[in-house]
Amino acid sequence: MTSVVSSSITTIRIGSRKSQLALIQTHWVKEQLSLKFPNIQFEVHTMSTKGDKILDVPLAKIGDKALFTKELELGMMNREIDFAVHSLKDLPTRLPEGLGLATITERENPADALVVHEKHKDKQIETLPEGAVIGTSSLRRLAQLRHHFPHFEFKDVRGNLNTRLGKLDSGEYDALILAAAGLGRLGMAERVHQVIPKEISLHAVGQGALGIECLADNEKLISLLKSIEHPQTRDRCLAERAFLRELEGGCQVPIGVNTEINGDELTLTGIVASIDGTKRVQDTVSGSLSEPEKIGTQLAQRLREQGAQEILEEIFATLDRS
Template sequence: MVVPTPLVIGTRASPLALAQAHETQSRLMIAHGWAAETLPLAPIKTTGDAIQDRALSEAGGKGLFTKELDIALLEGAIDLGVHSAKDLPTGLPDGIVIAGYLPREDVRDAFISRDYKGIGDLPEGAIVGSASLRRQAQLRRLRPDLTVTLLRGNVQTRLAKLERGEVHATLLAMAGLRRLGLTDHVTTILDTNDFLPAVGQGAIAITIRADDERVRTALEPILDPETGHAVAAERSFLTVLDGSCRTPIAGHARIVGDALEIRGLVLRPNGADSLDVVRHGHVDDAAALGREAGLDLRARMPDGFLEV
């Protein structure tokens, strides 16, 4: 395939976002035999990156990490946007679509502490920092005696705060730690049976202009259909529940052969109560299975469930 002009890759400017953009660039170079200069990176600072003093749920939710990239894409300043799939809102702006996903990394969360081996080993009142309402709610469900606090910043910033003793422990995505070469910081990897991940966790999503067939065709060789089916189920589940950074929701789809299993979980923010669901079916019905799972939970959710 001949590319008449460079494909500009838009990305957030954080170290993890840049690592994901470089992975996308590298896969395109290998797939097509292109030189790096034909695939320049365009780091863009987002509103979400600038907010460090409060939870994103208080500032507007997931779209804070994508708004500036969406604008650049629609204006033609970039040709594709590289995102952590879990940061993408369920509704995208008109004119933008998800072209697909790179092969998924480890979906699990990691427990990280200087002094304790796992969540169960933390003493009463220990301070655990996290920016995720999902992780906060799951921690409170498991250990209501812990002090769960906000911990913002990129991965390196959070690890530095842990080293300075600002918190006794934190939780981070294994995928990000692997992509940054920081797995030596991991104390324990949390089993998904005990700690269900965020929708889209571990997956890199690529957005494009809906009518840009040149970019869509260029991306086809590097996209992973299995990841696409799994995340389609998860995002369909999340959409039904109107999930955002304001909502403690977890969801994970697993594919074996032609079979897909999706597990979903919604929690009260204080962790005092939760509802879960499991659906099985054919991989071709991924989105429908996710929707069924979401409708099941929504039907069983008491009024005001997410407000307590």
Template sequence: MSPPNVSLSAPASSSISAPERIVIATRESRLALWQAEHVKARLEALYPACRVVLLGMTTRGDQILDRPLAKVGGKGLFVKELETALLDGTADIAVHSMKDVPMTLGDEFTLGCISAREIPLDAFVSNRYESLADMPPGTVVGTSSLRRESQLHAQYPFLAVTSLRGNLDTRLRKLDEGQYDAIILAAAGLKRLGLGERIRSTLPAEISLPSAGQGALGIECLANRSDIVECLQPLNDVDTSACVRAERAVARALAGSCEVPLGAYAEVRAGALWLRGFVALPDGSRILRSEREGAVEDAEKIGRELAEDLRAQGAEEILAELG
């Protein structure tokens, strides 16, 4: 499937060269393949002499579908096999949804670039209701995320929030079969697969603050592959990269994982970076929030400072309880 909206006119920089062949390791879900094809098309447009091929892989996270992700090892389950392919040389790069990338990478790996972000917000998807506020008490909302779950419990305590696993198509099928009255998904995935019409409403950040890195694609490679890092630079988006680095700094400082309901969302406004974050108990009974603003080049510092704000409010107590 060819990804839409890919410009094929961008010339390669005369000072940058690419290897003769680049192998992209990717999960085999429809969304992951779209993302890999999108990167493949951009690299081929930049470097016509380079042959770019996909290496589809099934990860541990794709195999375990009967338990909440937080209980089986977290988001790192989606990248381990891809990183193994980088280490053994069968792949040169791996394309990830940034929200699925562990907050700390091994020293042997690096993020070569972070590309321009799709809409980073959550989407309300339902065949019966227009919005969360329209849902009667006791109706069932499915989500795979403790972050979403905690915010739903806090703002819509009358709803029944239950776990929802599987790739995007599986989740939509479960909704269509009537297992759920509504589900919450990342809007970016729906839009990338041409399923934007399934979105009944987009949840503002004030209702559902996104996950760190949501909507952004990151390309991982070995840290010693300076040739690969260099050829990836035209795909890097400066503002998106700064926002994601700030968001990930919050999550990293608070040991953010699938087991901690935590959100972080940054925007660049009028040349400054505005960052919001929260940490919560899964049942939404306690939510701590903070925001910070500063220079774009201080993105990670802003993230660390926001995490300290949350710690000063009592985040350690929440983390200890969840630990």
């Protein structure tokens, strides 16, 4: 494959957001591809997305399912870049016509993490004091944590990771809930005070994995990108994304998941919760690893029968009013 691809392509342009984490992820992809295709020159081109520019409004209220991807997708359609690297959790499950998810790389720990102020270093999330101010910009985390810890005060937090950690360390928050994978990729794994158990918070669809998007008809490029795909991560994330797509939920709604693979069986657990944490439906479906999207669709249908659609419609109505 290498000789066929590299003989017909000499330079490939990679699109990335400008954030520190996005660039680390993109350069990791560039390095992996450069090792496999040393005769190809890979160039990183950066762009600012809508989600990067609007930092004073909670993500869920901006009202756009492609907050961190749209500009990159336009770049691909305009032939300014050849492919884009995304945090898979930010990539909508329905892509613009002509674009496709070419590959999914090996997943880092998809769990949420508790990061605490120094004064709480002897605490876990279960033992933080009543009234503790917890920072998160995710409705999914908010809904699940409110259910388990109604005595906490939750406050939105935006900005890059260093900005958010600075607000925590200055005392504006008692703790933050962040993605363990992002902290690890930024070399800040030591800030993970506690990995939040899945019994408390199921993670976001695609969290911890990178998704690479390109023009759906560029077969040579897709063949090249498949060389760094991780099959187990791909199957887990395809199941998760099918679940989210069937529920017609966006990246910013309170939908959480967990996937496990045992032999040739994939098990998917999913939850839909109201923002205040008072309503929630959760279930689990197992099936053949060869049909991951079928498992996701079945789980979504099962949760819809248990009231998930009504919960989501209430959330969308609330967000529209705000």
